[in-house]
Amino acid sequence: MGIVVQKYGGSSVADAESIKRVARRIVETKKAGNQVVVVVSAMGDTTDDLIDLANQVSPLPPARELDMLLTAGERISMAVLAMAIHDLGHEARSFTGSQAGVITDAEHGRAKIIDVTPGRIEEALAAGAIAIVAGFQGVSQTTKDITTLGRGGSDTTAVALAVALKADVCEIYSDVDGFFNADPRIEPRARKVPRISYEETLEMAAQGAKILHLRCVEYARRYDMPIHVRSSFSDKEGTWVTSADKVGTDDSQESTMEAAIITGVAHDRSQAKVTIVGVPDKPGEAAAIFRAVADAQINIDMIVQNVSAAATSLTDISFTLPRGEGQTAMTALSRLQDSVGFAGLLYDDSVGKVSIVGAGMSSSPGISARFFEALSDAGVNIEMISTSEIRVSVVVAETQVEDAVRAAHAAFDLGSDEVEAVVYGGTGR
Amino acid sequence: MGIVVQKYGGSSVADAESIKRVARRIVETKKAGNQVVVVVSAMGDTTDDLIDLANQVSPLPPARELDMLLTAGERISMAVLAMAIHDLGHEARSFTGSQAGVITDAEHGRAKIIDVTPGRIEEALAAGAIAIVAGFQGVSQTTKDITTLGRGGSDTTAVALAVALKADVCEIYSDVDGFFNADPRIEPRARKVPRISYEETLEMAAQGAKILHLRCVEYARRYDMPIHVRSSFSDKEGTWVTSADKVGTDDSQESTMEAAIITGVAHDRSQAKVTIVGVPDKPGEAAAIFRAVADAQINIDMIVQNVSAAATSLTDISFTLPRGEGQTAMTALSRLQDSVGFAGLLYDDSVGKVSIVGAGMSSSPGISARFFEALSDAGVNIEMISTSEIRVSVVVAETQVEDAVRAAHAAFDLGSDEVEAVVYGGTGR
CATH class of the missing domain: 3.30.2130.10 (VC0802-like)
Known part of the structure; x- marks a missing residue:
C-alpha cells in the first residue's frame, strides 16, 4: 500500500462546502488503497484577516508572535477538514507542524526546514487513519517556538513530508488543472503540459509562471520526489513534475510533448x-x-x-x-x-x-x-x-x-x- | 518581586481596542514591580464562531478535533495581546497550554489538570518578559494530543498556574467589579463583598450566583491561592476570595462585613x-x-x-x-x-x-x-x-x-x- 501526500491550498478549503468536497476526494484516495497524508493551508482569507488584526494593535508586530498568530489559520482548517472526513465515516487525525515533526531553524516568518521526524504521522497511518497536517509551520529546534516557513511554505511542507514518509507522490491541489505552456488568459490555445522536469519548472517559476514555489521544487529535486500538480475541482490528470529522465517516458498520446x-x-x-x-x-x-x-x-x-x-x-x-x-x-x-x-x-x-x-x-x-x-x-x-x-x-x-x-x-x-x-x-x- | 497571575475573559479582549486597554493594564502591573503572567480567553464570540463552523461540516464532530479547533481561539488572542504589549515597549511572549506545561488527562472537551510544569514561563519571567498563556487548554499526558478543559477552564488555568508559580495572587478580570451580595438588577442596593471565603464562594456559585466557576474555586481552596475578582474596566478593588481565616482581617472600613x-x-x-x-x-x-x-x-x-x-x-x-x-x-x-x-x-x-x-x-x-x-x-x-x-x-x-x-x-x-x-x-x- 503506497503513501500519497496531498496538499490543498487556501482556495480549495475556503468554506465549509469546499472542505466537504476536499474531504470526499481524500476519502476516495484512501478507498483506492492508499495511505493518505494531507497538508492543508489556512481557509481562504484567514491569513490576511489575522494580519489585519495584528496591524490593528501593532504596526510592526514581533515575528515570534506573528508566527504564533498565523499558525491559528491552519489549525482551524485542519481540524475542520478532519471533522468532515470523520463525518464520511473515516478516521482522520489533525497534527500541527510541531506534532508532525517539522523541525525548523528559528527564523520566524521564513524558517527553513532542518529535519522532519513524522513519528506521529506514521502511527496514525499504521492505525488506519488519514493524517491531516498543518502546512506552512514548524517548531524551532533551538527555541522550541512555533515558526512559519514563509512563501511557498505549505507546498514545501507537503514535499518534505512526502520525502520523509517515502511517499509515492506529492499531489499539490489548487484551482487550476496543472501547468500550462502559456497563460490561457493571454493565449487561449495554451496547452496543459503533462510532464515537466524539476529544472524547467524552476526556470518557469523564476520567470514569473505561477506554477509552484521555487523552494518546494528545489526540495523535490534534491530528493527526486515526483509532484503531481492538479485541480481539486476535477479528476483530470494534471502536470507531473519529475526528474528530466522521467519526462516523456509515459505512453500517453501527450508524451509527444517530450519532443517539443x-x-x-x-x-x-x-x-x-x-x-x-x-x-x-x-x-x-x-x-x-x-x-x-x-x-x-x-x-x-x-x-x-x-x-x-x-x-x-x-x-x-x-x-x-x-x-x-x-x-x-x-x-x-x-x-x-x-x-x-x-x-x-x-x-x-x-x-x-x-x-x-x-x-x-x-x-x-x-x-x-x-x-x-x-x-x-x-x-x-x-x-x-x-x-x-x-x-x-x-x-x-x-x-x-x-x-x-x-x-x-x-x-x-x-x-x-x-x-x-x-x-x-x-x-x- | 512578587508574581501576579491575571486572567482576562473573552469580553475583556473582544476587539483590538479592548486588547490594547488590557495591554496597558498589564504593563502597569509590571511597572509596579511585579512579574506578570497573563491567562487569556478567546476573543469575544470566537469560540461560538468556531463551533458554528464545525457544525457546518459535522453534526457531531470528534472531540479530539473539536479541541484542536477551539484552541485556535486562544492562540489568536494571546498572540495579539503579546503584540499589543510589545507595542507599548515591553517584551511579552505567548505560550500555548502545552508550552506552558498544563498537563491534563485525555478527556477531550472536559480534561482535568494533572500537573503544571511551567518551566518556559519561569524562563520568560527570568528574562524580564511578560508571559501570556492560552487559557482553557492543555496537552494530554498519555496521548500528547491537545485538550480543552471545558467550562471554567480559563479561570482554572489561571489558578493552577498561580499555584505552580507560587504567585502572590490570581486576579480574575471580567466586566463586573467583583462579587455582589445579590443581583443588582433585582436589588439595586446590593453591595460589593470585599472578602469572601472559598467555601461561601462555592456555595454561592452552586446556588446560581455567576461569580467564579466551582472548579477554579476548588483548586484555589486546595492550595490556598487568593483570588482577586475584579473589573478590567476600572482600578477599583474587587472581591478577594481567600481562606475563611483571612476573611475580615483587613483594616478597611468594609471589614465590618465580616460580622455579617x-x-x-x-x-x-x-x-x-x-x-x-x-x-x-x-x-x-x-x-x-x-x-x-x-x-x-x-x-x-x-x-x-x-x-x-x-x-x-x-x-x-x-x-x-x-x-x-x-x-x-x-x-x-x-x-x-x-x-x-x-x-x-x-x-x-x-x-x-x-x-x-x-x-x-x-x-x-x-x-x-x-x-x-x-x-x-x-x-x-x-x-x-x-x-x-x-x-x-x-x-x-x-x-x-x-x-x-x-x-x-x-x-x-x-x-x-x-x-x-x-x-x-x-x-x-
Missing part, C-alpha cells in the same frame, strides 16, 4: 528596470554599484551591460528588480553618483519580462533567433536580453507583454486546437 | 422540579427511583421527601434538576411506574431557587426562621427547602424569585445606601 523544443512561455509584470547611464568603463565600477544595491537588500534579476562606446569609454548598465524595491535602489545608487562618477539614473516600471523555457533548446540551435524574429514580426521591441542553458528572457514594454507571449507561443507550435477553459493561477502559500 | 451573618443572596432560574406522587413508603423505592435518574446521567440538585400520610403509607418525592434534562428524566421515570408502583409524575419548570449563604449562620440560630418569615411577609410561597452548614435554599414559583431575593436582602441588612451601577454577570469560560 520549448516547454512553455512565462511572463512577469512585477519588475522594474533601472539604468545607470554613462558609467566610466574601468575595473571596479560595476562592483561598487552592485555592492551598494546588495547592501540595500535589493534582489536584482537580470543585469545587462552594453559595450562601451570607444570614443567616450562610458557604458550603460541596466538591471531589473521587483517594483516594490525601486525607490530603495534609486536612493542607494544616487548616493554613489559622485564617487563612481556616472552621468545619471533612469527608472522604468512599465516593463515586463517574457521568457521561453525548455530543456530541448540547449541542443537546438537557432532558438533565440526564432524567438527574436517572432517578436520582431509582432512589432515587439526588445529592451534587454538574458539567457541560461534552458531559458531565453527578454524585457519589453509592459504594453507589449501579451503580444510577445502570443508570438512566442505561435512560433514554437505550443498551441492546441482545443481551447482550455481554465484560469492560469497560482497555488497559495 | 450571611454573605449574600443567590438565585437560580435554570432548574425544574419533578414530583413523584404516591410512592409506596417502603425500603428500596427511593433507591430504585434515583438509580433510574442516575443511569440517565441526570444531575439532580435538591431532593425532598415528605413524611408519608399514615393512612395510606404513600409518600411524595420531589427533586430539582436542570431544565434541559427534564424530558430525559421524565422518560426514565415513566418506565418505572409499574415496577415501583407510584401514582403519577408532575413536572414544573416555572420554579426558581433562592439561597442565603454565609459562614456566620452556623453559629447564629434562627437564621432559617428569619428567612422564611421574610418570604412569608413578602407573600412568597415556599415549595421546597434544603439546607447545608452555610446555606439555606428554597424553591419558589419563578414569578416570585425577585420578591424573594429582595426580601432576603432586606431581612439580613445586606443593603448599602449607595446604589451600585453595575451589571451582575459572569466570567467567561
